[in-house]
Amino acid sequence: MRPLSAPLALRQARQHLLEFGHCPSGLVDERLARSWQRSVDEGLRPTGRLGAPDNLEQHALWLLRGRHQELLAHSRPVMEYLFEQVRDSQSVVVLAGPCGTLVDTCGDPYFLGKAERVALTSGASWHEKQRGTNAIGTALAEMAPVEVQGAEHFLERNGFLTCSAAPILSGTGQLLGILDISSEHSRGNPHTLGLVSTAAQMIENRLLTSGGQRHMRLHLHAHPEGIGTVAEGILLLSGDGWVVGGNRAALALLRLSVAQLGSVPLEQVLDMRLEELLSRHHRRPDAPQALRRHDGAALFGLLVPDRRTVRPPAATPPAAAAPHDALARLDTGDARWRTAAAKARRVLDKPIPLLIQGESGVGKEWFARAAHDSGPRQDGPFVAINCAAMPEPLIESELFGYRPGAFTGGRREGRPGLLREAHGGTLFLDEIGDMPLALQTRLLRVLQERQVVPLGGGQPIAVDFALVCASNRALREDADQGRFRADLYYRINGLTVELPPLRERTDFEELSARLLAQIEPARPLRLAPALLAALAAHRWPGNLRQCASVLRTACAMLDAAEDTLEWHHLPDDFQAELQKASRRPPPAQTGRPPQNLEELSRSAVRQALENCRGNISQAARMLGISRQTLYRKMAQDKTGPY
Numbered sequence: 130m131r132p133l134s135a136p137l138a139l140r141q142a143r144q145h146l147l148e149f150g151h152c153p154s155g156l157v158d159e160r161l162a163r164s165w166q167r168s169v170d171e172g173l174r175p176t177g178r179l180g181a182p183d184n185l186e187q188h189a190l191w192l193l194r195g196r197h198q199e200l201l202a203h204s205r206p207v208m209e210y211l212f213e214q215v216r217d218s219q220s221v222v223v224l225a226g227p228c229g230t231l232v233d234t235c236g237d238p239y240f241l242g243k244a245e246r247v248a249l250t251s252g253a254s255w256h257e258k259q260r261g262t263n264a265i266g267t268a269l270a271e272m273a274p275v276e277v278q279g280a281e282h283f284l285e286r287n288g289f290l291t292c293s294a295a296p297i298l299s300g301t302g303q304l305l306g307i308l309d310i311s312s313e314h315s316r317g318n319p320h321t322l323g324l325v326s327t328a329a330q331m332i333e334n335r336l337l338t339s340g341g342q343r344h345m346r347l348h349l350h351a352h353p354e355g356i357g358t359v360a361e362g363i364l365l366l367s368g369d370g371w372v373v374g375g376n377r378a379a380l381a382l383l384r385l386s387v388a389q390l391g392s393v394p395l396e397q398v399l400d401m402r403l404e405e406l407l408s409r410h411h412r413r414p415d416a417p418q419a420l421r422r423h424d425g426a427a428l429f430g431l432l433v434p435d436r437r438t439v440r441p442p443a444a445t446p447p448a449a450a451a452p453h454d455a456l457a458r459l460d461t462g463d464a465r466w467r468t469a470a471a472k473a474r475r476v477l478d479k480p481i482p483l484l485i486q487g488e489s490g491v492g493k494e495w496f497a498r499a500a501h502d503s504g505p506r507q508d509g510p511f512v513a514i515n516c517a518a519m520p521e522p523l524i525e526s527e528l529f530g531y532r533p534g535a536f537t538g539g540r541r542e543g544r545p546g547l548l549r550e551a552h553g554g555t556l557f558l559d560e561i562g563d564m565p566l567a568l569q570t571r572l573l574r575v576l577q578e579r580q581v582v583p584l585g586g587g588q589p590i591a592v593d594f595a596l597v598c599a600s601n602r603a604l605r606e607d608a609d610q611g612r613f614r615a616d617l618y619y620r621i622n623g624l625t626v627e628l629p630p631l632r633e634r635t636d637f638e639e640l641s642a643r644l645l646a647q648i649e650p651a652r653p654l655r656l657a658p659a660l661l662a663a664l665a666a667h668r669w670p671g672n673l674r675q676c677a678s679v680l681r682t683a684c685a686m687l688d689a690a691e692d693t694l695e696w697h698h699l700p701d702d703f704q705a706e707l708q709k710a711s712r713r714p715p716p717a718q719t720g721r722p723p724q725n726l727e728e729l730s731r732s733a734v735r736q737a738l739e740n741c742r743g744n745i746s747q748a749a750r751m752l753g754i755s756r757q758t759l760y761r762k763m764a765q766d767k768t769g770p771y
């Protein structure tokens with residue numbers, strides 16, 4: 130936190146704060162004063178003991194890391210690079226999620242041990258509410274790079290640290306995480322804050338240019354040589370020429386604010402329309418173009434169009450041979466699922482809306498996304514809206530957008546709305562059955578007329594998107610009983626596909642193997658046959674979502690040397706659920722011949738599995754029964770030796 134607070138001023142300010150409850154002005158940096166004030170207002174005491182350790186449990190941390198997977202993947206190489214720069218200074222490089230909880234650390238093992246004693250370890254929260262003034266929590270509160278040195282930390286126990294942290298923002302200004310370097314106070318270096326800020330920028334740029342980003346990009350700099358460096362501006366443009374995102378450098382170069390993103394067409398910031406930019410790009414794709422800002426300032430820009438924009442209009446249609454598309458990659462062999470995918474494939478290049486029905490957690494959203502990635506609009510945006518999760522007053526403005534000043538509390542510049550953001554791609558309306566009736570009427574009009582009128586009026590704007598809806602309710606019944614507009618039901622139901630619940634799928638073995646590979650891509654894992662059988666026979670009320678979550682927890686329980694998931698790796702409550710579901714008879718005793726038909730059958734199953742080394746399909750063939758029947762039999766005998 131600059132300017133550096135003199136020790137005496139610091140002591141005086143802190144004493145005053147603790148005695149009178151507020152920080153005197155002029156003694157310390159304003160950000161520090163604000164942060165100390167917040168810490169006091171939270172009821173924290175500088176010398177007080179922290180409450181019980183509040184680190185996330187392993188499962189919750191696992192889930193959190195899963196949610197921030199993309200950020201983690203792009204941050205890790207940068208963190209390792211950063212650590213190389215500070216290797217000799219007893220430091221740890223830390224990544225926190227947007228709530229201040231640490232999700233990754235990289236550092237000097239000796240200092241890591243020391244840092245762990247003050248909870249600089251994955252799963253711990255460094256939000257100011259928990260730990261008072263500290264670089265991570267304060268950068269989060271101030272949304273700006275921050276350095277906190279020694280005694281500037283609110284809690285005295287953290288006074289041996291000097292920490293520098295910078296926020297990592299998305300292309301639309303959302304906080305994605307905080308990058309931090311923490312060192313022993315005595316080893317602090319005046320350049321660390323600059324280093325962390327640059328590294329945070331590198332991560333932001335990686336995220337903007339990674340494969341997940343579907344917009345056109347305009348890379349900008351005041352000099353052509355600056356394009357491609359960490360200092361370049363990156364602007365995201367929608368297919369119809371609106372500025373929809375950008376890094377901080379781009380916003381600064383073009384004098385735009387985050388609030389303007391999504392509501393400014395390109396020609397309002399540069400002296401050129403998108404069409405001209407594109408045609409120049411086609412002539413010289415790799416050469417930066419000379420541009421002018423509206424005030425006349427010179428800039429250079431290199432356009433990176435999405436494939437959709439550069440593809441010639443009459444592109445050759447995808448081969449009709451055996452599908453190798455995104456839907457095929459999700460296919461693990463269940464016949465009903467495969468039929469649903471095959472049907473969906475037939476309408477992907479036609480203006481026929483797809484309605485996906487199925488219980489909660491069967492994978493409707495994944496199916497929808499894969500359908501989008503398998504169709505001709507795969508390079509356009511996939512905009513998913515959960516109609517049940519969005520507060521009713523927000524749905525309308527979020528969907529349809531609004532004009533500047535359309536309502537109090539809206540953004541001054543207005544907003545294009547999600548329907549327009551889906552232009553050129555796919556609009557996925559999840560839980561459409563929960564959309565309020567009044568909005569159903571407006572949506573129906575958009576679907577009929579293929580144009581949107583933003584709130585507050587103005588010219589209708591043409592939109593073109595593929596429509597995919599999903600619901601776990603019987604929509605037909607809702608329509609019959611007036612809970613859902615019948616005309617909207619017929620409009621969205623061009624083709625209905627029903628995804629089977631997990632308990633009715635016949636591909637549990639392959640599906641669970643796929644889930645394990647997704648959870649631990651670098652580590653070949655398997656389920657012990659008895660456990661596999663029990664899981665395959667389970668009813669799975671939460672379907673694939675529940676199964677993925679159980680396996681994720683079980684994987685977290687594995688030791689590094691283990692590669693097989695067993696009963697004891699399962700969460701306790703789920704073990705109890707399984708036990709209850711399958712009240713199994715006592716296992717057959719070994720060493721004596723089978724005494725009755727049931728024991729005979731059990732012993733045949735064990736023998737077949739042993740002979741086939743646990744391969745379910747082979748064993749089922751050998752026994753002449755279906756795999757489902759074999760799973761059921763195995764589940765009844767899950768303590769068996771296989």
Ligand SMILES: Nc1ncnc2c1ncn2[C@@H]1O[C@H](COP(=O)(O)OP(=O)(O)OP(=O)(O)O)[C@@H](O)[C@H]1O
Nearest residue numbers: 459488489490491492493494495496601673674677
């Ligand atoms: N084909 C698949 N392969 C592997 N995992 C999958 C697949 N489909 C879904 N999943 C897993 O199941 C979870 C739930 O999927 P998804 O969100 O698509 O379900 P849903 O049916 O849309 O749920 P809801 O009705 O509650 O919105 C995913 O997060 C993922 O872990």
